[in-house]
Amino acid sequence: MFSPALDVPPVEVVLEDKLADWAVTLERSVLRQMIGVVSRPGILSFAGGLPAPELFPTAGYAQALADVLAEDPRALQYSPPFEPLKQQIVQLMAGRGITCTPEQVFLTTGAQQALDVVARLFLNPGGPVLLEEVVYTGIQQVVASLQPQILQVSTDLETGMDVAGVAAWLAAGYRPGFIYVIPEAHNPLGVSLSLAKRQQLVALARRYQVPILEDDPYGFLHYDGQPLPPLRALDDAWVLYAGSFSKIMAPGLRLGWLVAPAGLVARLTVVKEAGDLESSGLTQRAVAAFLQSGGLPAHLAGLRHAYRERRDVMLQTMAATFPAGVRWTSPAGGMFVWVELPEYVDADEVLKVALAQEQIAFIPGRAFAVPGHNARHCLRLSFSNVAPERIADGIGRLANVLNQFV
């Protein structure tokens, strides 16, 4: 038996000559580190993109799990993608105005895996990808290991992604592996794209034969009437649509899906199998049973009602208390409000004071900035996981902090 010698070097020494720039990638996970720091007890947190756990359909899902385990002897076995769940997702997608077939539904271990398999399939190492300058950190982590050339386009608090900027890259001859878009209730901005911009985007995708990866975790969480059609409703050939059960049921499920051309599914399967073989068959069956029970529409109505109130309280309190010179978005859905402070203010400094004086947390905007873009004067507030009365109190106290900087 060997006894480890004290002078054995650590395994990390061999990482130094590995291509992947993990220093950069580690920096990308700044968001999650921050969330850890600011999730201390006693902190009133507008930080994480967390749904409200008191609104989870816990009892209904527990019943679905119990039923499936009692009745389906294959529930815990290796198994192919569960066909009844695909059919339920087809119906769910119809509610978003998307027409698709079960053969076009590809089940994933959360929407994050949907982004990952698309990136692994469509993005060459070192190749170009098109992102907004401020965008969901998860897509940045996905592409970082491929060390891509990031074709940046700007994004606007009121109108979102600069689609003319997308057209300019494509007209200049660039062919990104894909264009990443969150048309509805953008993370972190909260903005939704106009119908004209949506139509322009899919027209560009078709004209230049560049796939769009449409990320739609918040599409079912809209608070002001009906949302506009997703990109996939406008084009079924060049739009890959990523959906998620995390925000409409619960993140602990780790279940999402892609709607993709049926001709891609065999390739997507190979990539996904390398990552985790398959998504939990038990979870697939239990979610299908929950959806089959018919409880989702009422559950979604309850979510929209609760989140709408939280959003309204946040926006009203901001309008009443935030100092002049501060701008913010007015989300029609989702979980986030994006705040732009005057450029001379550093949101990291604001966070320090907010934590120390008021025990208030948020995420500084730089966590969402692509490399080279400056968002240090911005911050993201999440309203989904704080009760309305605490939102009013916390935003008022955050305004006190902002008054020290602006």
Added chain:
Amino acid sequence: MFSPALDVPPVEVVLEDKLADWAVTLERSVLRQMIGVVSRPGILSFAGGLPAPELFPTAGYAQALADVLAEDPRALQYSPPFEPLKQQIVQLMAGRGITCTPEQVFLTTGAQQALDVVARLFLNPGGPVLLEEVVYTGIQQVVASLQPQILQVSTDLETGMDVAGVAAWLAAGYRPGFIYVIPEAHNPLGVSLSLAKRQQLVALARRYQVPILEDDPYGFLHYDGQPLPPLRALDDAWVLYAGSFSKIMAPGLRLGWLVAPAGLVARLTVVKEAGDLESSGLTQRAVAAFLQSGGLPAHLAGLRHAYRERRDVMLQTMAATFPAGVRWTSPAGGMFVWVELPEYVDADEVLKVALAQEQIAFIPGRAFAVPGHNARHCLRLSFSNVAPERIADGIGRLANVLNQFV
């Protein structure tokens, strides 16, 4: 609203200039395609590496899920790795002779993800990796997308991996991203490495500073006394150990773990987050509750008893009925027997006849061969998911088929 034109090209056209050789990768998934084909009703299948579902701890796990959902309001929320589960795994590892701390336990979405994150971290695109010429298809799928140089070593029905071959590659100056080893009850061979070979392997890893990825899904399924110590028990600096709940509880959980140096965990976390953010917090809590209930040792004893009988029936029937000129392994654990036919026999042809005449299925050996290695005269039999009396009957009928070829 756009109406899709009929002349829009499919999104697949842009894949033609993508680096990843998906044709090769698709070929790698031949195994799962075969399993689909041979899983038709009425087929007596020795094909898939499936545990026996009638032995799953379904009632105990259902109770654990119900308890967790009733008592833990965070069970369905995003959450960091569940500390009590890490502590349970530390205890589990002690049962394999491995001393580790919770800080060295990294939770993954099945052991497949453990292999994937290690490959993404340690293997450069196009870089070398060391594999046996016949080896688990899942690791081949993992590395395929990185288009590695595969440093092959031979493997033997009685003694397993050619460790002298490993030494030769390293002495010649090659530095693979990692060395992949299944020391206990190899998939597909069923062979286990001697203590001397285990000691030589970890000595090579330390001497040349090359990490070993030890894959141990079957380490708890040994049928002849105590198994030898895993590599991780011999070295804690250069061995990354992958464990799985799929074979000791159930695959539908999709939960596994790495035991790795604590200094690697931050990097592993970044890679894992890109893939699926986190593994299901509900599953983590329910598995921890199941382990906490203390039922695993008795469950494992039952599994060993049942699988031992199935292995014995298979080996005894093979010895009594298979024609001369056929060799096979004698597994001390796991789920598989590897069969070598005379080189002039093509296992694909045997499979066709076995399916047509006897409704018997297995996996041809070529599914497990690394590119360039010929295993067309080999096949893998799995004994874990067939009742003993059906094994005796099915192996006898397979012998009839073999007699037509040998």
